[in-house]
Amino acid sequence: MPNTTQPSVGLFVTCLVDLFRPNVGFSAVKLLEDAGCRVSVPAAQTCCGQPAFNSGDRADARAIAEGVIKAFEPFDYVVAPSGSCAGMMKSHYGELFRGDASWASRVGAFTAKTYELVSFLTDVLGIAEVDARFPGTVTYHDSCSGLRELGIQKQPRKLLGSVEGLTIAEMQDPDVCCGFGGTFCVKYPDISNAIVERKTADIETTGAKTLLAGDLGCLMNMAGKLKREGSHVEVRHVAEVLAGMADGPAIGEKR
Amino acid sequence: MHLTSPQFKSNVDHALHDAQLQKALGNVRAGFIDKRAKAAAALPEFEALRDNARDIKDHTLAHLDLYLEAYEKRVTESGGHVHFAETAKDACAIISSICKSVGAKTVTKGKSMIAEEIGLNDFLEADGLTTVETDLGEYIIQLRHEGPSHIIAPAVHLNKEQVEADFRRVHKDLPGDRDLSEPASLLSEARAVLREKFLAADVGITGANFLIAETGTSVIVTNEGNGDLTQILPKVHIVIASVEKITPTLNDASQILRLLARSATGQDMSVYTTFSTGPRRPGDVDGPEQYHVVILDNGRSSMLGTEFEDMLRCIRCGACMNHCPIYHSVGGHAYGWVYPGPMGAVLTPTLVGVDKSGHLPNASTFCGRCESVCPMRIPLPKMMRHWREREFERNLSPATVRWGLSVWSFFARRPKLYQFSTGLAMRALGAFGRAKGRFSFLPLAGGWTKYRDFPAPEGATFQQQWKAKRGAA
Numbered sequence: 126m127p128n129t130t131q132p133s134v135g136l137f138v139t140c141l142v143d144l145f146r147p148n149v150g151f152s153a154v155k156l157l158e159d160a161g162c163r164v165s166v167p168a169a170q171t172c173c174g175q176p177a178f179n180s181g182d183r184a185d186a187r188a189i190a191e192g193v194i195k196a197f198e199p200f201d202y203v204v205a206p207s208g209s210c211a212g213m214m215k216s217h218y219g220e221l222f223r224g225d226a227s228w229a230s231r232v233g234a235f236t237a238k239t240y241e242l243v244s245f246l247t248d249v250l251g252i253a254e255v256d257a258r259f260p261g262t263v264t265y266h267d268s269c270s271g272l273r274e275l276g277i278q279k280q281p282r283k284l285l286g287s288v289e290g291l292t293i294a295e296m297q298d299p300d301v302c303c304g305f306g307g308t309f310c311v312k313y314p315d316i317s318n319a320i321v322e323r324k325t326a327d328i329e330t331t332g333a334k335t336l337l338a339g340d341l342g343c344l345m346n347m348a349g350k351l352k353r354e355g356s357h358v359e360v361r362h363v364a365e366v367l368a369g370m371a372d373g374p375a376i377g378e379k380r
Numbered sequence: 381m382h383l384t385s386p387q388f389k390s391n392v393d394h395a396l397h398d399a400q401l402q403k404a405l406g407n408v409r410a411g412f413i414d415k416r417a418k419a420a421a422a423l424p425e426f427e428a429l430r431d432n433a434r435d436i437k438d439h440t441l442a443h444l445d446l447y448l449e450a451y452e453k454r455v456t457e458s459g460g461h462v463h464f465a466e467t468a469k470d471a472c473a474i475i476s477s478i479c480k481s482v483g484a485k486t487v488t489k490g491k492s493m494i495a496e497e498i499g500l501n502d503f504l505e506a507d508g509l510t511t512v513e514t515d516l517g518e519y520i521i522q523l524r525h526e527g528p529s530h531i532i533a534p535a536v537h538l539n540k541e542q543v544e545a546d547f548r549r550v551h552k553d554l555p556g557d558r559d560l561s562e563p564a565s566l567l568s569e570a571r572a573v574l575r576e577k578f579l580a581a582d583v584g585i586t587g588a589n590f591l592i593a594e595t596g597t598s599v600i601v602t603n604e605g606n607g608d609l610t611q612i613l614p615k616v617h618i619v620i621a622s623v624e625k626i627t628p629t630l631n632d633a634s635q636i637l638r639l640l641a642r643s644a645t646g647q648d649m650s651v652y653t654t655f656s657t658g659p660r661r662p663g664d665v666d667g668p669e670q671y672h673v674v675i676l677d678n679g680r681s682s683m684l685g686t687e688f689e690d691m692l693r694c695i696r697c698g699a700c701m702n703h704c705p706i707y708h709s710v711g712g713h714a715y716g717w718v719y720p721g722p723m724g725a726v727l728t729p730t731l732v733g734v735d736k737s738g739h740l741p742n743a744s745t746f747c748g749r750c751e752s753v754c755p756m757r758i759p760l761p762k763m764m765r766h767w768r769e770r771e772f773e774r775n776l777s778p779a780t781v782r783w784g785l786s787v788w789s790f791f792a793r794r795p796k797l798y799q800f801s802t803g804l805a806m807r808a809l810g811a812f813g814r815a816k817g818r819f820s821f822l823p824l825a826g827g828w829t830k831y832r833d834f835p836a837p838e839g840a841t842f843q844q845q846w847k848a849k850r851g852a853a
């Protein structure tokens with residue numbers, strides 16, 4: 126018998142987590158369940174539509190958004206382990222349906238209940254600490270959409286502060302873009318490289334052994350660069366550390 | 381300025397390999413950001429001022445015709461002349477004919493981005509006039525026959541040694557063994573050279589930060605005081621400004637002024653803020669005999685009422701480029717025209733056509749830092765996205781991008797098919813990548829693997845594993 130006082134959460138896995146790093150999805154499920162949520166993963170989800178939206182293809186972005194909204198209607202909340210996808214859904218879906226009265230209330234309800242994972246834990250559920258251990262020094266990169274569209278900055282640091290054995294060494298510019306930018310990094314690889322080079326230099330200067338962030342796109346970009354540079358810094362999604370599920374190989378490490 | 385935006389990619393390549401430029405860009409990254417942050421933090425009402433400034437401009441743009449009329453009336457009452465120029469060419473022709481009407485030979489100029497936009501110097505020089513830039517940065521790039529690389533710091537792409545070399549090359553009559561090792565010595569040398577030019581000039585041309593409808597006043601802000609000498613000493617003062625510089629009242633302008641220098645350089649105010657209203661009146665100790673204002677449209681009125689209208693709030697503070705990771709990487713010239721950085725990525729396509737400058741709004745990670753510091757709260761990434769939409773509608777996006785996107789969208793709209801195919805693909809990719817955990821080369825991902833390894837997937841997708849563990853939702 127499901128406990129009806131528990132909030133029901135539809136997990137929006139995000140396409141990158143689904144394809145490249147399912148462990149982040151399972152970490153998110155654990156964190157949400159530990160916090161007392163009932164978690165479901167609707168099968169009818171693929172991507173939030175951001176690649177189409179940011180490429181100027183509104184028609185496809187809107188069609189994808191309609192699918193997402195429908196798939197998540199049964200839940201109290203929609204939670205994504207990504208500031209970028211959550212930002213797309215929360216801050217931009219409204220624009221895709223502007224002037225369409227038949228969708229207005231559904232879109233409004235959807236955007237109001239959509240959150241990024243870590244800020245959902247702290248700001249909505251009031252979680253102040255997690256039960257996890259991760260010995261060592263980490264540095265945290267503020268991914269752009271989460272930081273500037275959703276105001277995520279203190280929340281991950283607060284929860285990381287409760288992880289046993291973990292210390293944070295801040296970068297000089299943790300809030301500067303890593304150069305990923307979705308399709309940007311393959312459309313303008315030379316500029317993207319110049320930006321990520323400054324980022325990895327900043328990361329190395331902290332002396333941290335582990336780099337964390339809340340968005341897999343940025344993490345894959347920075348991990349890819351660090352590995353190419355021969356760095357020993359390990360790269361993980363913040364949810365993996367918070368859930369105590371960071372014992373497997375880091376991003377880009379052999380299995 | 382010669383348009384090279386269509387060659388954005390080769391401009392970028394050039395910029396990334398230019399060691400002098402890269403060194404200078406280090407100064408941009410270090411110079412502006414902390415100062416702005418401190419200035420903003422020191423003013424408790426800073427965020428409220430931003431809201432207010434946005435509202436002032438929005439109100440003005442909604443009633444632009446009324447305020448333009450009121451402004452013209454006031455200028456005329458104070459003895460000045462207002463000229464409306466629809467195009468860049470019209471503006472140049474108006475200015476040139478004013479210069480000719482007084483038999484001018486030498487023209488001094490304060491810093492003006494509009495003059496850059498309309499190519500004023502080249503036009504006047506072709507008409508036989510000598511133009512002298514009096515802002516230090518503009519003076520330097522004029523010596524080098526370059527365009528500005530930044531809207532408030534036109535020579536920010538240069539290092540001190542390069543400027544020293546230019547001064548030694550051009551100021552031949554000065555002693556060769558003089559000491560020019562300090563920025564201050566460069567500044568005083570430029571001042572000495574320019575002093576003679578100020579006195580010789582027949583016409584002084586300045587831009588304007590505001591045109592105040594209430595009083596018919598033009599306002600300039602500078603840190604060098606060169607603008608004041610440009611507009612006071614010659615017998616004719618010509619102001620060149622674009623339509624959106626209209627501001628209803630002195631009070632409105634003062635509010636926006638509180639944001640301008642703080643956002644630009646982190647100063648509370650620029651060193652000089654100068655208000656000019658009409659020509660010299662009887663009894664005035666100084667001032668020009670004639671006062672002209674040339675108001676340029678150049679496509680701006682067609683932005684009104686469109687998704688690009690917000691861009692007309694821009695006060696040209698430069699904060700967006702100072703905080704832009706793309707600008708930090710390639711500098712201003714790579715953008716290929718007068719306006720670089722995020723504001724240029726939005727404005728340039730309106731002024732020269734998106735078919736010629738389509739790279740600009742695409743070369744952005746949408747990190748949003750520009751919008752977060754823009755004093756006028758201009759949603760720059762959103763407007764770059766609007767340009768991408770226009771390109772997409774007009775089939776201007778590259779064929780490979782469109783093809784990739786349509787294949788991806790086809791699958792993304794069909795969850796069952798998507799999960800089936802990605803499941804297969806990730807298993808294969810995961811199996812290949814297992815040994816090393818990453819790929820140093822991947823077909824179709826050359827843009828990524830040229831500089832980075834590509835992290836291999838775990839293997840089975842989340843959806844596959846979830847189904848196996850918990851069954852379908």
Ligand code: SF4
Pocket residue numbers: 693694695696697698699700701722723750753754755756757758
């Ligand atoms: S867009 Fe905003 S930040 Fe950029 S120059 Fe204009 S006012 Fe300044």
